[in-house]
Amino acid sequence: MIHTCWRLICALLLVFLPTTLLAQTKLTPAQYQQDFDYFWTTVNENYCYFDKKQTDWAKVRTYYGAQLPGITTKAQFTRLLENALNELYDNHASLSTNLPDSRRLLPSGTDVWVQYQQGKAVVVAVRAGYGAERSGLRPGMEIVAVNDVPIVQAVSLLLGKCLKTVDEAAREVALNQALAGTHTTPRKLTVRVQGKRRDLYPDAPTAQLENIRYPRLLESQQLGTIGYIKINNSLGDNRLMAAFDSTLDVLAATTGLVLDLRETPNGGNTTVARAIMGRFITEEQPYQRHEFPAEEQQFGIKRSTLELVSPRLRPYTRPLVVLVGRWTSSMGEGITIGLDAMRRATVVGTEMARLNGAITSFRLPNSGFGFNIPTERLYRVDKLPRENFVPAKRPNPDTEGTSDAGLAAAVQLLQNTNKP
Known part of the structure; x- marks a missing residue:
């Protein structure tokens, strides 16, 4: 019996040994x-x-x-x-794979987004609940240096060595890589506010971005007669489908709903996305266009498809607002353009992560x-590239950090919609 068990163990080891x-x-x-x-x-x-x-x-x-x-x-x-x-x-x-001192990924591994405005590196978004916000960083501040390295120098070190020319997009990616930092080095951000310099420490006392944890797949509450559901970066977790269904059922009697996708930086899968969208429609509709350039490049034959969403039981038909921001990424962006294309939701927020297409591993x-x-180009049904979508309704940036301007705008919109 012992020899038989040992042979079984050895056989199993041989199966898994190549990977090890x-x-x-x-x-x-x-x-x-x-x-x-x-x-x-x-x-x-x-x-x-x-x-x-x-x-x-x-x-x-x-x-x-x-x-x-x-x-x-x-x-x-x-x-x-x-x-x-x-x-x-x-x-x-x-x-x-990565190294201990690899750069954090954008946008999932960062808590601030910066753009060049009139030659200055200006904060345009701060991730709610993370170190950058807690340290006092706010939209409108100018980034002067990262870890005492002037921002111009920090950015130049991260630009590609094989670019024909350095365009605006390359500079913005390098800028935000500099702000994201590495997994091992705590960040010191030097900012200029009203002409004065300040040093902020987003990773003190600990680097929260290395240990992101969510208490649950989603959060929900009722704000007067308005329902609110926030997805906690779980669009790739199939358990979200049942959790979302039960939560939406509880909020079925509300006069309107806010779907908050502002904390979905890791993307997800289309099964979960279609499950969510299917609760808001009553007939099958296309939500996204795909193009496959590699096939056209190889054979000279263009290929494109429309992906459909089918309605599910107990559809929620009241007014819907989708709330988005810089950390709405990939599948979160897909849900957003889908509900927008199906004319099922009003989108409120800022630019999203603007991630390119669908990936293959x-x-x-x-x-x-x-x-x-x-490897696939993605578009709204009307052929607008997904990465170019911008919400029509944009709340004023919260420069004080004392309120959730996006949520306030979404609730106000629904309240106005429901007025007689």
Whole structure:
């Protein structure tokens, strides 16, 4: 019996051993080269937004390929791949592995969003409930330095080395990477407010962005006769469907509903999204258009599809407001443009994360590292690119941090809608 159990254990180990060894075995120079070639070719053939970029992807192969002879560890190879992928300056492209000192991902790993305005790095959004907000950072403040490095210098260090020219989009991504910081170094942000400089410490006493936890999949309450549901970054969790259904049933008698998607930075899946949207419609409708450029590039035949949403039991037919912001990402953006296209909701908020398309995951043959890149273009049904959607109703930014201007605007809109 003992020998039989041992043989079973050994058999199971043989099944799982290749994956384990993949993470531990030292790779040869030829294997690093093979992985890099696979990475470069896969991006070259499948990434669907090169036309929006100033990236010279052929130069990426030469520039980073020349560094391969010096790569002897997986940590070094990870950093090389991070830098190569950064040449796309695309927040929807990422590695599935990272180093302790890797940069936080945008937007899920940051709590502030900054844009250039008249040559200055100005805060346009602060993530509610996180370190940047608690430290006193507010929209309208100018960022002067990060960890005592002048912002111009900090940004220049993060710009790609293989860009034909540095466009506004590349500068904004680098700017926000600088503000996001790394997993290991606490941030010191120097800001200018009314002509005076202040130092803020978003990661003190602890780096909250490394340990984000939510008490539940969603939150809900009733604000007078208005219902409110906030999704806590769970659009990729299939358990949300049942939780959402039961919560919406409780709020069925309300005169209007606010669906808050401002804390959905990790995206999600279309099953959960369609389940949510299906509770707000009474007939099947298209909500999103897909295009597949790789197929057209390979065969010269254009392919596009419309994705449909089917109604579900107990539809909520009262007025609906979708509340969005900079941390409404990917699938959250899809739900937003879908409900907007179906004329089922009014969208209130600021620009969303503006992530490009739908991603596909790939895996390198030797290191086993995964990477994700946009391979499908996504549009609202009327062919507006999803990343270009901007809410028609925008609340005034909360520069004092004393109220939720977005929620107040959403509730006021519903109250006005319900007036006789």
